[in-house]
Amino acid sequence: MLELFSNKKNRLPMNSRPAAIAVLGFLSVMLAACSASASNQSWSGLTLKGDMGYTAHNGFVSAVNLATGQKAWQYPDKADTKVLFYADPLVDSKGDLVAAAYNGSVVKLDPASGALKWKHDGDGAKIIAPLVEAPNGDYYASSDSGDLLIIDSGTGALKTKIHLGKAIAWGAMAVDAQRVYVATIEHKVYAINFQSGKADWSLDVGGSIAGGITLADGKLYLGTFTGKVIALDAQSGQTLWDVKADGWVWQAPVAAGDSIFAADLSGALRALSPADGAPQWNQKLGAPVQAAPAVDGGLVFIGTTSGIVRAYSAADGTQKWEQTLAGGVFGTLRVFGGKLFITVNGSKYQLAALAPDTGSITWTYVEPA
Amino acid sequence: MWDTFIINPMINALLFLYRLLGGNFGLAIIVFTILIRLITYPLTASSTSSMKKMQELQGSKEWKDLGKKYAKDKEKMQAEQMKLLQSSGANPLGGCLPMLIQLPIMIGLYQSILNVIPSTPLQLFSFSQRIYAFFPVSLIPLSKTFLWMNLAQPEHLTIPGLPFPIPVLTILVLITSWVSQRVIPIMTTDAQSAQTNLIMNVFMVLLFANISLSLASGLSIYFVTTNLLTIVQYMMMGRVNWRQVYSLRPAPDSSK
Incomplete structure (x- = not known):
């Protein structure tokens, strides 16, 4: 490849300096383009608590007033290019805000002001999934090194780590009184006992799990890239049922009422019976659905990667309204405080608040850059 | 268009090799690079041949004489050199063009490699939209x-x-x-x-x-x-x- 730029004899007869400058300029542009495509990018992480929303995007964690959509604070004041926040921040049982970054660092912030309480530097291995809090207050983080990190919530010090092989969670872990459930991109699900620090059980489900795991009524629900929606018994890890979807299932299914709602990249949204996975209804959205649906007030809200948002009746799948956003819908939709919150992968805004009954956009929020 | 005709076929070729080589992505990159070089060899050979022809011409006495003769008039010198190039049948772009055609292939390969080893969820989503149906999804994630x-x-x-x-x-x-x-x-x-x-x-x-x-x-x-x-x-x-x-x-x- 380099010989193109090296062989001076091959050039047209002209002064060499402008040609060299042009080539160097071209290379610089090419390098910039290549570097940009390689940089870490994702949709915002989002957590809602009280009257605030906490987002994680690029170099910042920021607080958004949920009534107005105005930024209350951001951390840090100036971004460190090596620290990229994307996982949903955790609001722990004491009300503190904890955010993990792709470089493996974790910060604990005052939710009112964004002031730093402590910082855990990590070992450089990525943390992609949101942190979870154990019953004793410790934070659990899945690291790209294949370890489940246990971090002291008071100091940020690493207490210990549990090695899971090459496995890493890319989506939310689930917690009950006995265990943390870790669904990994390497096909395996682990139930790690808080007391023993060892796996009570583990299971290979035959496909990548990118969107984490949902725990409801003693059952675990997950979706795989091999196109399966799976229900497991949380106590034993036994497979209760599995259902074939039409495409990759990215996000963990959502349990609400008498249904399980799962979407897939073929653009299908389906309601299933939590008892046996029997289909209740099925809708096609016409574009890939990466996001997890939200359920509230008898409606299921879902969005596509092309930016279409729809509300369906949770009971029978009848469409109620449709809205188009300026970017693709990624992450998890949430209904909170009478608004529907959607994280958007787009250049105009990254968070949108909609009216759940009509789909009209109440406000949009642009992440700090 | 760039994605459809360059990036996606390259990504799937890499995946095909990955599967063929027992799930070794490092080997897949090496073999793929060799294959790309073999496929583009006619272009490289043409480029090299053209370079050689140009070099011979530019090393000739006629060329150097023109340089001396029109040392104080660059425009005239370039015009005369172009005439000489045309009369000898050498194409000054003959070396560059084949190499320039290769450049998109190289950039495509670079982008393909980045796509196949996604490190963020959004990159992984992008990757999911590029995989052809023949690739067994159960092989994801690829061994890095x-x-x-x-x-x-x-x-x-x-x-x-x-x-x-x-x-x-x-x-x-x-x-x-x-x-x-x-x-x-x-x-x-x-x-x-x-x-x-x-x-x-x-x-x-x-x-x-x-x-x-x-x-x-x-x-x-x-x-x-x-x-x-x-x-x-x-x-x-x-x-x-x-x-x-x-x-x-x-x-x-x-x-x-």
Whole structure:
């Protein structure tokens, strides 16, 4: 490849300096383009608590007033290019805000002001999934090194780590009184006992799990890239049922009422019976659905990667309204405080608040850059 | 269009090789780079042939006479040189064009490698939209390990007893980039061109070393492989100039 730029004899007869400058300029542009495509990018992480929303995007964690959509604070004041926040921040049982970054660092912030309480530097291995809090207050983080990190919530010090092989969670872990459930991109699900620090059980489900795991009524629900929606018994890890979807299932299914709602990249949204996975209804959205649906007030809200948002009746799948956003819908939709919150992968805004009954956009929020 | 006709076929070819080679992505990159070089060999050969023709012409007495005759009138000199090129049947773009056609392929390969080893959920989503139906999804995630390296991350080798890690692959990129540029026979007719050429050589080597140091090591595997293939190609043609490899001086006029 380099010989193109090296062989001076091959050039047209002209002064060499402008040609060299042009080539160097071209290379610089090419390098910039290549570097940009390689940089870490994702949709915002989002957590809602009280009257605030906490987002994680690029170099910042920021607080958004949920009534107005105005930024209350951001951390840090100036971004460190090596620290990229994307996982949903955790609001722990004491009300503190904890955010993990792709470089493996974790910060604990005052939710009112964004002031730093402590910082855990990590070992450089990525943390992609949101942190979870154990019953004793410790934070659990899945690291790209294949370890489940246990971090002291008071100091940020690493207490210990549990090695899971090459496995890493890319989506939310689930917690009950006995265990943390870790669904990994390497096909395996682990139930790690808080007391023993060892796996009570583990299971290979035959496909990548990118969107984490949902725990409801003693059952675990997950979706795989091999196109399966799976229900497991949380106590034993036994497979209760599995259902074939039409495409990759990215996000963990959502349990609400008498249904399980799962979407897939073929653009299908389906309601299933939590008892046996029997289909209740099925809708096609016409574009890939990466996001997890939200359920509230008898409606299921879902969005596509092309930016279409729809509300369906949770009971029978009848469409109620449709809205188009300026970017693709990624992450998890949430209904909170009478608004529907959607994280958007787009250049105009990254968070949108909609009216759940009509789909009209109440406000949009642009992440700090 | 770029994605449909360049990136996606390349990604799926890489995946096909990955599967064929027992799930070794490092080997898949190496074999894929070799295949791309073989496929584009006619272009490279045409380019080299054209370069040779140009070099012969530019080393000729007629060419040098024109330089002397019109030393004070650059425009006239260029016009006369163009006439000479046309009359001799040499195409000054004959060497450049085939190489320029290869450039999108190289950039495509670079982007394909980045796509196949996604490190963020959004990159993984992008990857999911590019995979053809024949690829078994159960093979995802692809194994990123090759020798001691994580192909999705910059490479550093930690040696027991050494207080700092060694960027082995970056050093290899640095060396092979330098050698692959400097072994190419260059005939310069003026000191300014030689100086510019040397500066560009150094710039390019540092540029690629910097990329290697900061981006996924899978790309460095590609850089090292393609550099080695360039060296081997010129060795097979018997046209290498080893003296230039060890020299930081501007390349001498080897035609004299």
